[in-house]
Amino acid sequence: MSVDSTNRKPVEFELMEVGEQLGPVEFDIDEHFVKSVAFAIDDYGAWHLGPSSPFGRPIAHASALLCDLLRLLYTRYDPDQDRGLHQHEEFTLHSPVFIGERVRLTGKFVEKYVKRGRGYVVTEAEARTVADDRLIMRHRATETTDIPANSELRDTPREAAAASRRVGGVLPPDHDLVEALSPGIAVGTPLRGLTKTVHQDQMSIYSGAHLFWHSIHTDRDVAIESGMKDTVAQGLMLACYVSEWATGLFGPSWFQSGWMTLSFLSPVFPEDTVSVFGVVTGVREGPTGATVELETWVETHEGVKAAVGWFSGLLGHESNAE
Known part of the structure; x- marks a missing residue:
C-alpha cells in the first residue's frame, strides 16, 4: 500500500481526534502483493501461491491486509515520525480475498486516553472488495503515542474494566x-x-522499507534512539x-x-x-x-x-x- 506523502501531520497524541477518518485507500491484490506477504511472514502456502484453493482460485493469506489496515494511520500522519508501539490487536475474518481483486480500506480513531503518562489511540478499520463491497475483515488496534514531557495532559478517567x-x-x-x-x-x-x-529483511518488507519509511522496525538508528537495543x-x-x-x-x-x-x-x-x-x-x-x-x-x-x-x-x- 502506498499513500500520498503530502500534508501529513506529525504523529502526536494531541493532534489525533476521535472520529478522525483514515483512508480510504484502494489497491489491487496481485501476485506481487501476495508474494511479498509470503516472504515477509514466511508462509508459502499453496492456496496463495499455487493454481487454486478450496475457494476455487488462489487467495491471499487470511492476515494479508492486517498491516495495511494499521498503516491507514499514515494516510494522515507521517510514518517517519511514528515511534509508537502496538499494544493490542483484535480482528475478525469474514471472507477470503482472491488474487486479482481490488480492495478498499477505511478506518477511524474511536478512542484516545492517557495512562501512566503515555498516550493511547484506538483505531477501528475494515477491508472490503471494491467490485461487490464484500467484507473481508475488521480490525481494532490499540497503539501508544508519546506525549511531550512538558505536556499538561493527565491520565484519562475511564470506567473500571470488568474483571478479565x-x-x-x-x-x-x-x-x-x-x-x-x-x-x-x-x-x-x-x-x-x-x-x-x-529475519531483518522480512521485518523490513513487512514494515515499509520498500516505501523508504524509517521506523523502529526498519532502521537500527531510529530504534536505538527510541530506547531499543535493535530494530523490533x-x-x-x-x-x-x-x-x-x-x-x-x-x-x-x-x-x-x-x-x-x-x-x-x-x-x-x-x-x-x-x-x-x-x-x-x-x-x-x-x-x-x-x-x-x-x-x-x-x-x-x-x-x-x-x-x-x-x-x-x-x-x-x-x-x-x-
Missing part, C-alpha cells in the same frame, strides 16, 4: 501435545503450533504466524469465521526464534459445526512471552467456496 480472564500460558503436564483439531476435542487439550525465525518486529508479524497456524487448524472456515485477540508484551528482535502454542479453552456446538476457542501465546527461544491472547474458528463448517 488471563492467558495461563502453561502447557498441561498431564497431556500430550496434539497437532490438529478434531471433532470432540476436549477443553484443556494442548496444541503445538509453528516455529519461526524472524511488528507485533502483527506474530499475529500472522498465529493466523497461519489457525488456517491449518480450521481450514477454509478460518477465512470466514476466524477471530483473534492478541496483546503484545515483549519485543522480538532480528534472528529471534519464536514458537506458538495453544490450549483449547472452549468448545461450543452449533448447527454447522463446533466453534473452538484456544488461548495462545508466542514465546521466544529465551522463554519470554512476546504475545498472548485467544483465537477461535468454526470446525466442521462447510465453506461457501465458489
Whole structure:
C-alpha cells in the first residue's frame, strides 16, 4: 500500500481526534502483493501461491491486509515520525480475498486516553472488495503515542474494566501435545503450533522499507534512539504466524469465521526464534459445526512471552467456496 506523502501531520497524541477518518485507500491484490506477504511472514502456502484453493482460485493469506489496515494511520500522519508501539490487536475474518481483486480500506480513531503518562489511540478499520463491497475483515488496534514531557495532559478517567480472564500460558503436564483439531476435542487439550525465525529483511518488507519509511522496525538508528537495543518486529508479524497456524487448524472456515485477540508484551528482535502454542479453552456446538476457542501465546527461544491472547474458528463448517 502506498499513500500520498503530502500534508501529513506529525504523529502526536494531541493532534489525533476521535472520529478522525483514515483512508480510504484502494489497491489491487496481485501476485506481487501476495508474494511479498509470503516472504515477509514466511508462509508459502499453496492456496496463495499455487493454481487454486478450496475457494476455487488462489487467495491471499487470511492476515494479508492486517498491516495495511494499521498503516491507514499514515494516510494522515507521517510514518517517519511514528515511534509508537502496538499494544493490542483484535480482528475478525469474514471472507477470503482472491488474487486479482481490488480492495478498499477505511478506518477511524474511536478512542484516545492517557495512562501512566503515555498516550493511547484506538483505531477501528475494515477491508472490503471494491467490485461487490464484500467484507473481508475488521480490525481494532490499540497503539501508544508519546506525549511531550512538558505536556499538561493527565491520565484519562475511564470506567473500571470488568474483571478479565488471563492467558495461563502453561502447557498441561498431564497431556500430550496434539497437532490438529478434531471433532470432540476436549477443553484443556494442548496444541503445538509453528516455529519461526524472524529475519531483518522480512521485518523490513513487512514494515515499509520498500516505501523508504524509517521506523523502529526498519532502521537500527531510529530504534536505538527510541530506547531499543535493535530494530523490533511488528507485533502483527506474530499475529500472522498465529493466523497461519489457525488456517491449518480450521481450514477454509478460518477465512470466514476466524477471530483473534492478541496483546503484545515483549519485543522480538532480528534472528529471534519464536514458537506458538495453544490450549483449547472452549468448545461450543452449533448447527454447522463446533466453534473452538484456544488461548495462545508466542514465546521466544529465551522463554519470554512476546504475545498472548485467544483465537477461535468454526470446525466442521462447510465453506461457501465458489
